[in-house]
Amino acid sequence: MIYYFESLFSWPSRIEYIFKLHQxxxxxxxVICRDDVEHGKPNPEGFILCARRLGVxxxxxxxxxxxxxxxxAANRSGAKCIGIGMSEIPEGESITVYAVYEDYTKMPAMFK
Incomplete structure (x- = not known):
């Protein structure tokens, strides 16, 4: 089963505006916003909370x-992660990504 969630760590009013604007x-x-968590990224709290709410x-x-x-934050939560909008991972960062794409339009069709 696939669940979709947004974990923006932005203000609720901004999230609501964007969601309404783009339906x-x-x-x-x-949807997890900054009011739902005590610690923002790179703390994994938001991703862990969302997984819990989804029951996974x-x-x-x-x-x-x-x-x-x-x-x-994704790595620390134990989730798998795909990087978007970065051509490479900076040296010295101890992170794991399963793939990196320039933008969402460059991803394989299975993710669209």
């Missing part, structure tokens, strides 16, 4: 992330 509510079962283990999740702090 996104129908695509997400959970973080290790069963695949997270698409566009920031190093987000990838670190």
């Amino acid at each position: 996104l509510h129908q695509y997400f079962e959970q 283990a973080p290790s069963d999740c695949l997270i698409f992330e566009d920031s190093i702090s987000g990838i670190l």
Whole structure:
């Protein structure tokens, strides 16, 4: 089963504005915002909370992330991660990504 969630760590009003503007509510079962967590990325709290709300283990999740702090949070949660919008991972960072794509349009069709 595939669950879709958004973990933005942004303000609820901004998330609501973007979701309404692009009519996104129908695509997400959970939305985690900064008010839902005590610690932001790279702390894994948000990803762990969302997995819990979905009733799945973080290790069963695949997270698409566009920031190093987000990838670190995904790794620390135990989830698998795909990097978006980065051509390479900076040296010295101890992170794991299963793939890196320039942007969402460059991903294989199975993710679209």
